[in-house]
Amino acid sequence: MGRVCYHPCQGACNRVQLDEMVGVNAVERFLGDLAIANGWQFAPPGPELLSDRRVLVIGSGPAGLSAAYHLRTLGHAVTVREAKDEIGGMLRYGIPRYRLPRDVIDAEVARLDRIGVVFETGSRVDDLAAAADQFDATVVCVGAGVGHHVSIPAGSAAKVLDAVSLLEETAAGSPPLLGRRVAVYGGGNTAMDAARTARRLGAEEAVIIYRRTRQQMPAHEDEYRDAISEGIRVKWLSTISEVDRGRVVIERMELDASGHPRPTGLFDEVEADTVVLAIGQDADLDIIRGVDGIDVDDGVIGLDAHMMTGRAGVFAAGDAAPGDRTATVAVGQGKLAARNVDAHLRGRVHTAPSRQAQALFSRLNTWYYADAPLQQRPALEAARRTSGFEEVVRGLSEESALFEARRCMSCGNCFECDNCYGLCPDDVIRKLGPGRKYAIDLDYCKGCGICAAECPCGCIEMVPEDR
Ligand SMILES: Cc1cc2nc3c(=O)[nH]c(=O)nc-3n(C[C@H](O)[C@H](O)[C@H](O)COP(=O)(O)OP(=O)(O)OC[C@H]3O[C@@H](n4cnc5c(N)ncnc54)[C@H](O)[C@@H]3O)c2cc1C
CATH class of the missing domain: 3.50.50.60 (FAD/NAD(P)-binding domain)
Known part of the structure; x- marks a missing residue:
């Protein structure tokens, strides 16, 4: 995703009102490449999580890979069936190599392999009902490849x-x-x-x-x-x-x-x-035609609020499901589908955690942040690009990635700068130790609001007391 995500987060970044957005995507790529270079692996699910449930994922594009990863880490046995000879969907067969080198896809897939996801390539599913009957749940991630x-x-x-x-x-x-x-x-x-x-x-x-x-x-x-x-x-x-x-x-x-x-x-x-x-x-919807309970809705698979089709235990995600058609959305939907499948298998209903209020630019004290230019990603010279499929956009150096990460203003999220602690006139703020933030002793706080007014990232909110 550090290479292909269209980074909608950067479009919403508050820093754009100060100088330039934070290059979140470039930092993400740096971390992804570092993980591959260092051979970092996912932790397999612990024995306490392992279930005896088997889930089939149909299609191995970003939606299927994301669903498989989350289902496996939630403890289920996962089989991915892919029609083509290699894994990756549009990441491999659509997005060209000069934007997404194949060794990167291979490394990511190998990581899923190591936590026990079973991949069956060259294995097109034609009869969805028959395939789904052999598993406890199914996630259809067949994309839009037509x-x-x-x-x-x-x-x-x-x-x-x-x-x-x-x-x-x-x-x-x-x-x-x-x-x-x-x-x-x-x-x-x-x-x-x-x-x-x-x-x-x-x-x-x-x-x-x-x-x-x-x-x-x-x-x-x-x-x-x-x-x-x-x-x-x-x-x-x-x-x-x-x-x-x-x-x-x-x-x-x-x-x-x-x-x-x-x-x-x-x-x-x-x-x-x-x-x-x-x-x-278009989505190739042959797979669902004639399957009881599954409808086509505006060219994609119809889903309820829990990403389940009209057939119990059959879910869908990615380009074949409603939503924007990007790898980013596919990865997000794969995760959401996995959580809904997990809840379904455990006899529960998945509820999304409530979201924090948006941290708007008006809540920040931007003068606490130093001026810092966006770190540009290096790229292959234009004259050399069209002679082959060499990757065009290059990654940041470690120094640039660290610099870029520090440009983040951490909007709405405390980063323990100690400003509130140092400025409180009543000494009612206690440090809880690195990573654990602060406690405010409300019995002695007079509510002057200096901490909230001077918080760089706008994470302290003044709430009127009940009278
Ligand atoms: C040229 C191109 C460039 C793009 N560039 C970007 C980009 O830069 N950034 C971005 O965010 N998005 C990009 N996209 C969009 C992105 O690739 C898709 O939104 C994303 O891949 C959808 O993921 P998916 O898992 O739903 O489907 P897909 O990636 O299409 O994967 C579906 C998989 O299911 C398999 N399959 C289908 N039917 C069956 C069956 N019956 N049985 C078994 N397997 C089956 C297919 O072979 C395929 O491997 C691009 C798309 C294209 C075409």
Whole structure:
């Protein structure tokens, strides 16, 4: 996740109002790499936790891996069945190696192996009901690996393929022949990866054709920036209306008053030996068709508030379930599904712990924090990138990672700076020792509020006394 997470946490980081957000993702990557380098392992579940329950996880993408990890550490026997020959789902067969090297995935999977998760590869589950009957619970994590198609008039010699197949074949070591010029249709992250992959497979020109504007493009800013720096061009406000050998006819679009693209009747042409469609993916729901009690809801598996389908004991998570389609959400859903499965197996109902109130910027005393610039991650020079699949973005050094971690203002979470302890005029604050924070003797506190007003991270709250 330190490599592929789109880090929504950084967008919400309070420090952005002071100078720049904290590079949480880069620190996460540093820790992940350190864990691999040092061979850190997960603790297997202790004997007191071990249950005699067996859980089947179908699919080994981030949702399945996360569910398997949490279920195993909660004490259950876990089997992961994966249709493909290798583990990882879109982490391995979608996201290209130049963003996520395969030895990193292998190291993470090996860690799950060591705590006893059983992986069965090349083992597609076709009959969900029959498979589920052999286990005490099942988590369906089959993802959304079916590329959307649009009907574009295409001559018989036109070469059109979908981005998921291009990326999958490339990942499996047998990339398709694309030719010298490639046009990619779509404006999401998959389009960026398809165009960047095409460049690495030898295409001298890769152009992205997108029907809206840059501001409306769903691709993540970092991905777009990296694609542009690798020489990829974008034709905005354009749709493909026809494809033939070596040529793509494009209709120019314009935005109507509500911001929707509409055709103009004006046409253009670009030269392209191959057209790659990157216009979204669907969940492969064959697995649930005809299974009693399981419904499809808006193209994904319908779930109740506990992530369970209409069939008792069958849960779902990740891209095939409702929610945003990112690895981050898949990992979170895998964990939540595991907790719900565990509760179900133990005859309980899982309730999420209550959340702490949000620590807003207005609660902080930012002048206690020194100015500190965001540590930029080093990257492979643009000129060397397209000659192979070498990783582009590099990790922080230990020194930079420590610096970056110290930029965190710890909003709402006491970090034992002793400010309250030093400033209290009544000496009613006691230190409880490292990591254990403080106690306030409320019998002697006069409620002056200096501690709360001067707390750098806004973690002390003044609550009116009952009268
Ligand atoms: C090109 C591309 C780039 C992306 N980049 C990012 C990124 O940078 N950051 C990010 O957060 N997200 C990214 N995403 C999205 C992210 O990869 C997905 O949201 C995530 O992988 C979903 O996880 P999942 O476990 O639900 O499904 P998947 O990762 O799709 O895994 C599903 C697995 O189930 C297996 N399977 C399917 N049917 C069966 C069956 N019947 N029996 C057994 N096994 C089965 C499949 O073979 C597959 O291995 C990207 C997606 C693509 C396509």
